[in-house]
Amino acid sequence: xxSKKSSHLVLALxxxxxxxxxxxxxxxxxxxxDFDPTALTQTAWPFLVSLVAxxxxxxxxxxxxSPLATGTGVWAVTVLVGLVLRAIGGVSVAEAFLxxxxxxxxxxxxxxxxxxxxxxxxxxx
Numbered sequence: 001x002x003s004k005k006s007s008h009l010v011l012a013l014x015x016x017x018x019x020x021x022x023x024x025x026x027x028x029x030x031x032x033x034d035f036d037p038t039a040l041t042q043t044a045w046p047f048l049v050s051l052v053a054x055x056x057x058x059x060x061x062x063x064x065x066s067p068l069a070t071g072t073g074v075w076a077v078t079v080l081v082g083l084v085l086r087a088i089g090g091v092s093v094a095e096a097f098l099x100x101x102x103x104x105x106x107x108x109x110x111x112x113x114x115x116x117x118x119x120x121x122x123x124x125x
Contacts, residue, residue: 005064011116012064016055016074019108020047023101046089050081065117071110079105 024044029035054060054077063070079102087093 008064008116008120009061012060012070012113013055015112015116016051016109017048019112020044020051020078020105023047023104023108027100046085046091047078047082049085050078053081054078065113065120067110067113067117071113075106075109078109 021044024047025035025040028040028043032039051074054074057077058070058073060070060074083093083098083101
């Protein structure tokens with residue numbers, strides 16, 4: 001059981017990172033039509049730092065695939081802290097961006113866990 005939980009933890013980390021980076025890359029490209037590494041890093045760092053904070057605050061290692069206990073916490077902390085860090089850094093946090101960031105990250109960070117937990121539940125039966 002411990003190795004299964006460990007593999008779920010690695011999966012959760014990889015998927016969360018990919019989804020947050022995809023959110024940043026797609027959004028950045030939509031606005032600037034480029035993939036300049038320096039600009040992408042400046043756009044990504046608040047959300048990557050907030051994802052680390054979310055993992056620590058939510059204690060993802062306890063229930064990495066749980067959509068409610070873990071997914072909603074990771075989503076809320078990642079979005080809220082990410083937006084605050086952007087604002088502190090002097091980057092605009094327009095209302096439209098807030099809505100898109102909250103909505104897209106909810107669908108991805110909670111949604112993949114819904115799918116994964118359903119799949120794991122089926123395989124356990």
